[in-house]
Amino acid sequence: MKSEKKISLKSFIIIAIIVAILIIAIIGISIYILKNRENQENKLQSTTEPEIEVGEPDIATISYEGTFKTRAVVVRPEENLLVVMPTISNDEYRYQEEFIYETESNVELKQGQEVEITFHYNETSEIYIYDAIIENVEILKEESNIKIPQDVIVNAYSSKDNVKISFDNGYINNSGMKFTITDTNEYKYDYDIMEYELYKYNPPPTTTEVIETEEGMATPGYDPWPEITRISNLSTEQNYTIDGNGQINVEINWSEIYGELDEGQYRLTLSTVSEQRQNPLNTNLLEYPYDTIMIQINFVIRQNSPNGYGEISIY
Numbered sequence: 316m317k318s319e320k321k322i323s324l325k326s327f328i329i330i331a332i333i334v335a336i337l338i339i340a341i342i343g344i345s346i347y348i349l350k351n352r353e354n355q356e357n358k359l360q361s362t363t364e365p366e367i368e369v370g371e372p373d374i375a376t377i378s379y380e381g382t383f384k385t386r387a388v389v390v391r392p393e394e395n396l397l398v399v400m401p402t403i404s405n406d407e408y409r410y411q412e413e414f415i416y417e418t419e420s421n422v423e424l425k426q427g428q429e430v431e432i433t434f435h436y437n438e439t440s441e442i443y444i445y446d447a448i449i450e451n452v453e454i455l456k457e458e459s460n461i462k463i464p465q466d467v468i469v470n471a472y473s474s475k476d477n478v479k480i481s482f483d484n485g486y487i488n489n490s491g492m493k494f495t496i497t498d499t500n501e502y503k504y505d506y507d508i509m510e511y512e513l514y515k516y517n518p519p520p521t522t523t524e525v526i527e528t529e530e531g532m533a534t535p536g537y538d539p540w541p542e543i544t545r546i547s548n549l550s551t552e553q554n555y556t557i558d559g560n561g562q563i564n565v566e567i568n569w570s571e572i573y574g575e576l577d578e579g580q581y582r583l584t585l586s587t588v589s590e591q592r593q594n595p596l597n598t599n600l601l602e603y604p605y606d607t608i609m610i611q612i613n614f615v616i617r618q619n620s621p622n623g624y625g626e627i628s629i630y
Contacts, residue, residue: 382434382435384433388402388459397452400467402429422453422454427459430455432449434450464604466505466606469503469504472501473503475504479496479499480497480610480629481494482624488622489577489616490570490576492567495565496563496610497562498562503557508552508587509553509588510550511583511584512584513573513581514581514583515541515580516581516582517540517541519537545572545573546573546574549572553567567585582614583611584609584612586607587608609630613625
């Protein structure tokens with residue numbers, strides 16, 4: 316009798332364990348079914364309201380058709396073109412961006428307005444927002460609290476093609492040069508403080524050793540335009556004032572800094588001196604203002620014939 320009771324107790328314990336395992340299994344299956352149903356509902360809902368993973372504010376990663384919105388300040392509104400300055404907060408700005416404005420809208424856009432732009436995507440890829448089509452522009456404020464920096468306005472409206480160099484009343488000799496800059500843009504580039512550097516053409520060495528680079532075949536260690544060795548520590552910075560006709564008369568004497576030049580091919584670069592500023596998106600990244608300019612003049616010094624200039628480039 317005692318043995319039967321023992322067997323009966325043992326059977327009861329085994330049955331209890333089996334029942335507990337079954338209950339745990341049922342609970343686990345139920346949780347899985349509920350989670351799966353929730354995921355399906357979220358997936359179905361996302362086809363109408365796509366979730367966009369945002370890295371930097373100007374990049375959106377999507378995997379289906381959808382929209383993306385960003386706040387911005389209008390810089391240059393024109394037909395089929397919208398230049399804006401996307402905002403980060405109420406008092407910071409970042410890169411100026413240009414969009415093709417393909418939507419028909421009765422909204423009258425003006426410089427300085429704060430707007431919300433809705434972009435439409437129809438690709439499965441990681442794309443920049445300025446590759447998307449503007450679907451709608453909503454005016455949030457007629458006058459934003461964010462002031463548009465002058466260099467952003469210059470970059471939006473001005474072109475380096477409207478900057479010309481003339482030697483009509485100038486000269487080139489072995490100790491300096493004189494020329495005129497004419498800027499016909501409504502918004503002028505920054506010429507207040509400029510500095511120059513002088514380079515001399517270095518013919519390729521006779522060695523046949525070349526290596527392949529990203530820019531093509533090149534001789535290791537060869538620099539075709541090295542800067543001329545300076546003979547003093549004097550600064551090459553000069554102050555300039557643009558007149559009412561958009562002209563600046565530039566006269567440079569480099570003899571005290573580089574010495575007098577002998578025969579050869581030379582290059583002078585004259586560029587805006589400006590302080591770098593922190594990029595609002597990445598404080599470790601420094602960038603120059605958008606209204607800087609660099610003028611590059613190639614010229615020749617000859618001993619027994621007139622000196623002359625060649626290609627002039629403006630960046």
